[in-house]
Amino acid sequence: MTEKEMMQRNIEEFSRLQSYMILATEKDSEIYKAMKVRYTELKVILTTSGVNLTELDRIKE
Template sequence: MPSAADIIKDYVTEFSRLQDWMLPIKEIAPDTYASMHKRYLELKVTLSSLGVNLTEIDRVKD
């Protein structure tokens, strides 16, 4: 069973990668961006509930 630290690390990594994919696609493929944005919000809520400060790592900001 993974530790809380491992879970947080995995979610932070996914959050960061998702943002890397989202930022350049926003204007090109709005439907794909909307789908990614949904996952972005899910990860953001989860990380916030785990006590992760997103101030420095949240690049999407919308």
């Protein structure tokens, strides 16, 4: 997998995960907390890779 393909995969996962988090009604649930951990990981990966998350980040936590 090329670096470009990996970046695309991470961006798609980040977007999909945010959609799930927005749909979650219980922010204190274990599922939401697990999603939040992955959200943070992806945010760090994308930021250090030079991706500007201004337009992509809909959670903004």
